[in-house]
Amino acid sequence: MTRAHNFNAGPAALPLDVLEKAQQEMVNFNNTGMSVMELSHRSKEYEEVHNEAISLLKELLQVPNNYEVLLLQGGASLQFPMIPMNFSPKDKTANYVLTGSWSEKALKEAKKLGETRIGASSSDSNYTYIPDADTIETEADDAYVHITSNNTIFGTQWQDFQLNTNAPLIADMSSDILSRPVPVERFSLIYAGAQKNLGPSGVTVVIVKKELLETAETNIPTLLSYNTHVDKNSLYHTPPTFAIYMLKNVLQWVKENGGASGMEKRNQEKASLLYDVIDNSNGFYKGHAEKDSRSIMNVTFNLATDELNKAFLDEAKKAGFVGLNGHRSVGGCRASIYNAVSVESCKALQEFMIDFQQKHQ
Known part of the structure; x- marks a missing residue:
């Protein structure tokens, strides 16, 4: 399965x-x-x-x-x-x-x-x-x-x-x-x-x-x-x-799995995988939250145009990623990486984001 x-x-x-x-x-x-x-x-x-x-x-x-x-x-x-x-x-x-x-x-x-x-x-x-x-x-x-x-x-x-x-x-x-x-x-x-x-x-x-x-x-x-x-x-x-x-x-x-401290370590690792892509994308991905207020639970970001946002979400869905649509008040994309979301899923999304940028920039 x-x-x-x-x-x-x-x-x-x-x-x-x-x-x-x-x-x-x-x-x-x-x-x-x-x-x-x-x-x-x-x-x-x-x-x-x-x-x-x-x-x-x-x-x-x-x-x-x-x-x-x-x-x-x-x-x-x-x-x-x-x-x-x-x-x-x-x-x-x-x-x-x-x-x-x-x-x-x-x-x-x-x-x-x-x-x-x-x-x-x-x-x-x-x-x-x-x-x-x-x-x-x-x-x-x-x-x-x-x-x-x-x-x-x-x-x-x-x-x-x-x-x-x-x-x-x-x-x-x-x-x-x-x-x-x-x-x-x-x-x-x-x-x-x-x-x-x-x-x-x-x-x-x-x-x-x-x-x-x-x-x-x-x-x-x-x-x-x-x-x-x-x-x-x-x-x-x-x-x-x-x-x-x-x-x-x-x-x-x-x-x-380590209690609250174990969850924090795991969640920080997951969040870093995604925020690193955003921060190193030369503006291809733009995070919504200011860096000192960023959530380790919900990573929100936009691409340069609505067309790119749509293409990202369409290709992500075909690749097996679910729930990446941003809320209508912010638009763009959102990865919710709560406790049960695996590090492996975040690594897969990180790789997808890098590949998408390489194909579309």
């Missing part, structure tokens, strides 16, 4: 070992005579899967004991309104740092629910950079400061998290969670849809500080309260059991 070189932005590549394990266990999980999808979420067999996923997240991300780890549904998009509903009281203002489309969407939802401000934005350059930490405006009445750690569409990523604020720091890490070690203790809440680095779509990871939970609003719908899910170990209602099973298997794979 020939596997595609999968550079999709999400849902994205999954480790082959994980897929093969799921294939083997598909109709008879743990000698139950059933698929994990058929198990009751109240059964001992499923609860072991559920709790192991949470335990692995805590281990791999080195989550301190004063945090809760939740497995929710609705993707990052449901977190956009949940966060202000829980943590933005009427006498405070939610502060958003805009670095791309997803932070814009998070702000849009927060505006419907309370007062907001924009602490900084790189929209002036079509989001080619991450604002310097010392340019981010914060105020004493900030309910929280919200950032998006990696921007899939524009190919930018926060390099560190040294923000000058006493307000709770909240991060959408949907597209780079577990791609590198992260200082969880600097954040009051981290959330991430699983479908890029952690597993298939359907489950959302939330890591939230207990101190922040103590301040949560209470007069909100039960299902939209974080404390509901804390109290019930993310089993208040039927969870996405298969997605959590796959999450657990991906986390085991990450652990076996």
Whole structure:
């Protein structure tokens, strides 16, 4: 079987070992005579899967004991309104740092629910950079400061998290969670849809500080309260059991391959393969992101003309590369090189890019 070189932005590549394990266990999980999808979420067999996923997240991300780890549904998009509903009281203002489309969407939802401000934005350059930490405006009445750690569409990523604020720091890490070690203790809440680095779509990871939970609003719908899910170990209602099973298997794979530090080394190697081609192409390939803001998850670039972009994408597709189309707001090309994308796939793309330039310059 020939596997595609999968550079999709999400849902994205999954480790082959994980897929093969799921294939083997598909109709008879743990000698139950059933698929994990058929198990009751109240059964001992499923609860072991559920709790192991949470335990692995805590281990791999080195989550301190004063945090809760939740497995929710609705993707990052449901977190956009949940966060202000829980943590933005009427006498405070939610502060958003805009670095791309997803932070814009998070702000849009927060505006419907309370007062907001924009602490900084790189929209002036079509989001080619991450604002310097010392340019981010914060105020004493900030309910929280919200950032998006990696921007899939524009190919930018926060390099560190040294923000000058006493307000709770909240991060959408949907597209780079577990791609590198992260200082969880600097954040009051981290959330991430699983479908890029952690597993298939359907489950959302939330890591939230207990101190922040103590301040949560209470007069909100039960299902939209974080404390509901804390109290019930993310089993208040039927969870996405298969997605959590796959999450657990991906986390085991990450652990076996060096944990967050191992992923960072691997991802930096993959990103360097592609950025080196861009930087040494004499302008044939032009990266969208400024060098000091480049993402190791999403490599975004354009060629000189729309015709060349189209030719590149057409030839790449014929050569077995999938998902290289750039987002319409940036155009051009995008290689999403999440944890499960192999070094070999990135080397193959590197060689294709060099060959394409030689044929078309």
